[in-house]
Amino acid sequence: MLVSYKWLQEYVDVTGVSAEELAEKITKSGIEVEGVDTLNEGLSGVVVGHVLECEKHPNAEKLNKTLVDLGQEEPVQIICGAPNVAKGQKVAVATVGAVLPGNFKIKKAKLRGEESNGMICSLQELGIEAKLVAKEFSEGIFVFPEDTEVGQDALATLGRADQVLELGLTPNRADCLSMLGVAYEVGAILNKEVKWPEPKSETAAEKAEDYIKVTVEAKEDNPLYVAKVIKNIKVGPSPLWMQTRLMASGIRPHNNVVDITNYILLEYGQPLHAFDYDRLGSKEILVRRAKQGEEIVTLDEAKRKLTEDHLVITNGNEPVALAGVMGGANSEVSSDTTTVLLESAYFTGPAIRKASKDHGLRSEASARYEKGVDPKRARAAAERAVELLARYAGGEVLEGSVEADHLTAEPAVVSVTLDKINSVIGSELSMPEVQDIFSRLKFGASVDNDTITVTVPTRRGDITIEEDLIEEVARLYGYDNVPKTLPVGASTPGHLSEYQQKRRIVRRFLEGAGLYQAITYSLTSKEKASQYALEKREPVALAMPMSEDRSLLRLSIIPQLLEVLKYNLARQNDSLAVYETGAVFLKNNAGDLPEEREHLAGAITGLWENHQWQGQKTQVDFYVIKGILEGLFAKLGLEGKVQFSASQREGMHPGRTAELTLDGKVIGFVGQVHPTVEKAMDLKETYVFEISLKSLLEAPSETLQYQSIPRYPSITRDIALVVDREKAAGELEGIIAEAGGKLLKEVHVFDLYEGERMEQGKKSIAFSLKYFDPERTLTDEDITKAHDKVLNAVKEKAGAVLRG
Known part of the structure; x- marks a missing residue:
């Protein structure tokens, strides 16, 4: 509801209360004033002019040369392009020096060789929306009635020297969808009488x-x-x-x-x-x-x-x-x-x-x-x-x-006790104070001991029960006057659970690593519902799906992330990394609600690094996404606990997919999407992972411990082991780390050889081993003793021999 401040003054006296102050008082009484708009804000220098002469511009077919009386000593010449300008009209003229909407300043000008000292204005040029302009003036200047005085402020004559309050009314306050309704409200707030029109007609x-x-x-x-x-x-x-x-x-x-x-x-x-x-x-x-x-x-x-x-x-x-x-x-x-x-x-x-x-x-x-x-x-x-x-x-x-x-509309009659009013509001109002509030609202009220009975006018159809009366008392009494109290009793401050804290760590780490968070639909199609599922179950079907593409609850997040990549690739965004933490839905017995499990999934494609100045470009590969996960596991205190082992999964590349296990339990997988799937979806080489977030975050992790920088030198030994081709490097690494004891601090693969001089069915894997003791300098004897244990362990447990 838009309320003109000047129009409102015809019904209720608001002397001494500015539009802004009134807006604040109305808002504090329970009706939000969303804004106060000053109609002529920033405008000046617009007067009513009288067109004395009007003729065609000698050098322009669509312009008119006019002589306009502005109420000054001499009339001025103004060039006007409006099609409806004519001799004898009273018009709005922006004089030289005037300011129009958009801080547009009027200056003397020459138009096609003729001097123009101002501008004859349309209503749109004075800041009035085109949809509010009468049709006859929608494509030209505005013409005032003939009796309008020349030289007076045109903005005031057009009612623009006004302010408009925009009320954000809730559905129950339909009574304020009228000026008289607003007047009743303002009268109650200011404790002023409301003046009704008194129509009289013969x-x-x-x-x-x-x-x-x-x-x-x-x-x-x-x-x-x-x-x-x-x-x-x-x-x-x-x-x-x-x-x-x-x-x-x-x-x-x-x-x-x-x-x-x-x-x-x-x-x-x-x-x-x-x-x-x-x-x-x-x-x-x-x-x-x-x-x-x-x-x-x-x-x-x-x-x-x-x-x-x-x-x-x-x-x-x-x-x-x-x-x-x-x-x-x-x-x-x-x-x-x-x-x-x-x-x-x-x-x-x-x-x-x-x-x-x-x-x-x-x-x-x-x-x-x-x-x-x-x-x-x-x-x-x-x-x-x-x-x-x-x-x-x-x-x-x-x-x-x-x-x-056939109307039977009687005023509502509602009663409430003073004790109920004070107990709900938390106030200590007396009965005369409550009576005064209802009197200001123009409600009839009668008192019987501690009970007040109110007759509610039909204009206030929102008041039907005693709680409505209490609300009226509270808002007119003033919410700012309601006593402030603190809750009584023990309270526990809110905090994040350990699970929630770890989930935030996951999100921050992945975003720090360059992945964008995605939020995708939990609803999917029959073809995609079971793809890439960690646990195979029958998908949960919706009783009333909005479409076939959104008819089942997902068992995996990866299909939705692949759709995200496909959408972006189709729009030339060809290097993208996204992740999502969200629920998958596992069907239980018939009639039971599905089990929701939170998963973490990611998808990466395109360039991982692109340093144009150095001319370096690095494509995403298996080791990029594996490295991201290893960094995440280390951040969660699970470094070395999550094992990667080669596996094969439907929809995944048979030679570039690894299963993730934690404490002997499979918690997820990582790898490249199968080339046939990539081709079908028009994807480039794409790598994905999906992990049971619950299993990951609820796993016991090592307490964070800091170690001092070593004061003593470390010693590195390299070994090349000949093993069967099927033997995984990760298995050998685990055997070496276990056998090396406390002195062995780091183990990593640095070479793989399967060339011509290697025995059939064998391969050579080279490892670099770093030994050191933070308390002393190691001797050759110490290193040899530890290193021999390593060599014996890989020989006994993996059948590995040193390459000659």
Whole structure:
């Protein structure tokens, strides 16, 4: 809801309270003010000018040379390109030195050889949105009424010297969808009286009941229908002040009749509709549910098919309006309308909401009916509207109204005790203080001992129970005044569990290593559900899948990460590393919920290093992704505990895949995606891993220990072992590390030979062994003793012999 600060002053005295201060007070009372917009902020130097002369520019076909009176000693020449500029008009002129939106400053200029001393402005150039500008001025300059004084501030005349408060209303506060509703709220906050309009209009001798008959069949949907008839209407522009108020509230002006109905909508919160009486086609209004398949052409020229769920206004035969949503084109007020039938009705929310949703039509009127309007405001709004029609459209109001009244709307009566109010709020309010709050809200209240009984006006349909009354007391008393207390009793500060801390370590390490975190769907297709699964089970199917591609719960994360790579490769992002920590779903017995297990998965493709200056490029290979995992395991205190062993898996390269085991249990795998899969998905050489994160993070890890830098030298010995070709280097490394004892600190492979001079079925693997003791310098005897143990162990356990 957009609330004009100046318009609000007509209903409640806000003297001494600025728009910003008022916004803060409203927000503190429970209705958030999302912003305060100063309409003329940054603008200056715009005045009303009178076009004395207008002729074609001598050197430009589309420009006009005008002489404009600005209320100064001499008129000025201004070159204008607007198609609708003409002699005799009163226009908005940005004088030399003026500032327009976007900090656009007006200077003297020469246009095609002719001097221009200012700019004749359109409303858009003055900062008004194009959608709010009346159609006649949408493609040209704005023309003021003839009686506008020359030389006065044009921005003030256009109502731009104002501030607009934007209220972020919750659905229960539909009462503030009107200026009067906001006035009641502000009056309660400031403890000021609210001034209501007092419409007075002379009526003709003729009676409205002689012109129209109203019948309502759908009484539950339309408990009250009020019709008034106004003759001798002269359709034209509405007063400038009304147009500017509508524009400030986000509504586009049309003509005096439509603008008045919209003005009342904003003022009272009561939607109205004006029919062209002569185009109605009968002297009857019949409100009923539409017939199945019935059609109506609405004001937006769209043909709409109706159902029995939709409420329509008819002339007894055919629909002339979609009730509470939009009028029909067959009864629209036009420039030649002379007699208007004015509708002011109370429609219930569900019927309007259904039609609005079905037809995709959400109007200012439907929004208010959906949330709820004050049922007792329909008649007052109609009287205010006919007063304005008589004043600004020259209308002659026929005597009386024609009504179909089946409305039973009584004020809600709710009681609450003072003790309950104070115990909920935590305050020590007295009964007179509570009475004063309800008095400021204009609620009737009576006191009986410790109980206060409140009669709630129908405009506040959100108040029905005692908790609602307590809320009203609390917000008007002031949330800032509610005593502050600390919780009583022992409390435990929140913290991350050990599992959560380790999961963060995993994420930070992988991101530090250059991998991006991905978040993919847990839902997948039948073809991908079981691919790369660590544990094979039947996938869990959804009862109502949104598509075949999202019909099963995943057993592995890798297929989704491969899709991420495929998507990026198709967009020339050909070097990418991603990881994801997420759940996979394992089916249990029939009827049981699936078991969720958290997995860690990653996928890498393209270049791992690309140093363009040095001309170095390193492609991703098995050892890159293996190194990342080894670094992660070391970070988690599991260095040397997770073993890599060659394995074969479906969808993985048969010679570049390793199984990961921890304490003898398989926890995951790492390797290259099978070339046939890569080809099918248009992927380059791609490496992936997937690990049971639960098994990894719950594994006991070594306590972090620091060691001093060695003071004594280390000694390195290299050995080349001849073993069977099937023998894994990792197995030999493990035997060496175990046999070397405390003196052996490092073991790594540095060479593999399978050449011509090697015996058939054999290979040579060379290891580098580093020995040192942090407490002393090792002797040859110490090294020989430890080294002999190593050689004996590899011979006995692996059948290895030293290469000659």
